[in-house]
Amino acid sequence: ATTVSNLDGTTKASNKTVWLDKPVPPALKIGMTKLKLFLNDYQQRPHLPHRATMKIVGLTGGIATGKSSVSRHLAASGVPVIDCDQLARQVVEPGTSALRALVDAFGPEILQQPSGALDRAKLGAIIFADEAKRHILNRITHPAIRRAILAKVIDYWLRGEPLVVVDAPLLIEAGLHKLCNEVVVVYCPDDVQLQRLMKRDGMPQADAEARMRAQKPMDEKLRLATRVLDNTGSLQDLFRQADALLIKMRPPAWRTWAWRIGPPVVLLAILVPVIYALVRIVVAVVDARGWI
Ligand SMILES: CC(C)(COP(=O)(O)OP(=O)(O)OC[C@H]1O[C@@H](n2cnc3c(N)ncnc32)[C@H](O)[C@@H]1O)[C@@H](O)C(=O)NCCC(=O)NCCS
Ligand SMILES: Nc1ncnc2c1ncn2[C@@H]1O[C@H](COP(=O)(O)OP(=O)(O)OP(=O)(O)O)[C@@H](O)[C@H]1O
Structure with a gap:
């Protein structure tokens, strides 16, 4: 166990020596980590x-x-x-x-x-x-x-x-x-x-x-x-x-939150119109062929 000093001057025990010379995780685990x-x-x-x-x-x-x-x-x-x-x-x-x-x-x-x-x-x-x-x-x-x-x-x-x-x-x-x-x-x-x-x-x-x-x-x-x-x-x-x-x-905190919220919002902004357009195409094809 190591002792971790916090910025407020307190210390706490930690069982993880996580920062120095940790073995590289297998490639598949990297994304999850x-x-x-x-x-x-x-x-x-x-x-x-x-x-x-x-x-x-x-x-x-x-x-x-x-x-x-x-x-x-x-x-x-x-x-x-x-x-x-x-x-x-x-x-x-x-x-x-x-x-x-x-x-x-x-x-x-x-x-x-x-x-x-x-x-x-x-x-x-x-x-x-x-x-x-x-x-x-x-x-x-x-x-x-x-x-x-x-x-x-x-x-x-x-x-x-x-x-x-x-x-x-x-x-x-x-x-x-x-x-x-x-x-x-x-x-x-x-x-x-x-x-x-x-x-x-x-x-x-x-x-x-x-x-x-x-x-x-x-x-x-x-x-x-x-x-x-x-x-x-x-x-x-x-x-x-x-x-x-x-x-x-x-x-600043706003940047942290921008990085957290930004990517899912951008992804949704791309996916929603794409899915909507695909649905419209499918409906148009079904209509044109008179399948329903
Ligand atoms: C000459 C060597 C063998 C002497 O070893 P020694 O155990 O006595 O010293 P140590 O490596 O602990 O270095 C102590 C300090 O000397 C200074 N220092 C080391 N190398 C150099 C250098 N080439 N030029 C100027 N200062 C140096 C640094 O401030 C370093 O923190 C060694 O310093 C070395 O191999 N230096 C070349 C590598 C290098 O540039 N190291 C600096 C890290 S980028
Ligand atoms: N504020 C201080 N008061 C008293 N002693 C100090 C102070 N800061 C550093 N020292 C002492 O001075 C010496 C040099 O410090 P340190 O080893 O951190 O320097 P360094 O820049 O890493 O040196 P190097 O370039 O050789 O790696 C050490 O013995 C350290 O304990």
Whole structure:
């Protein structure tokens, strides 16, 4: 059982871990699942926007500005989250073509022995110290990560999710922001970011600064943001902003009802005249032939 935090601050136990890494349902069940979610979800998760099309929300920021803290909080509120750092790990697991390409580019010394798994610390030390090598790494891994993100987005869309959050540190650097309906940037000042990064990863200042320099400056990300979460203060303050944002992203009630009532009304508006015309034709034929 998991604990689900509601937006009003209460929590409730739930037996369903429904959002992350749920196995894909068989094709025949997909339609029924979509219909059920469409009819029931509004009552169960009123904080989520309801749309016939799914809203894609990109969540980004600088390294250690607080993206994962936000996405963990949103996931606990029932929001589906795609964690790109996790996908980035999956695409270079032993046996993948991306890992083979990395070994070709950087040599077998980036592998741990005897497991053959990627030595992340070793590769990190190489690519955060050298921009050209970082570009090589990005060229190898980013297409695979993009494909994995797309597969997840389609999966959530098939399940009838109204919204999905793509937590991606390099959302803007990789051009993924263009696919998003909203770009949410988690911001904090550079000095706060540096302190949090050094503390979290137990990293010397020079290494932490190199990692920060490896990403686009915060100013540039803020310019492309459609929403900003200011994480200068406490985590509680950050979570309050995230909750408020979720409510803001919910479309007005009239749109929800328009999507519910609209399709049956349109269907009826098409079917009634068609059935009426068919009946008139049948009656005319019966009359003409003198069958009755
Ligand atoms: C270089 C690697 C092996 C270092 O692994 P490590 O476990 O030390 O770090 P981790 O993957 O947890 O990343 C931590 C943070 O570093 C930053 N970061 C990671 N890769 C990059 C990169 N290529 N350029 C700039 N910043 C990066 C991100 O902010 C990320 O959240 C790893 O980060 C990697 O494979 N990066 C390439 C894939 C990628 O671009 N990932 C970002 C997700 S889209
Ligand atoms: N408001 C805050 N107050 C204190 N510590 C915080 C706050 N926000 C985040 N942190 C801490 O800062 C560190 C970085 O936060 P987090 O891991 O959420 O960042 P991130 O943006 O996901 O990082 P990355 O880019 O490496 O994935 C963590 O140790 C987290 O607990």
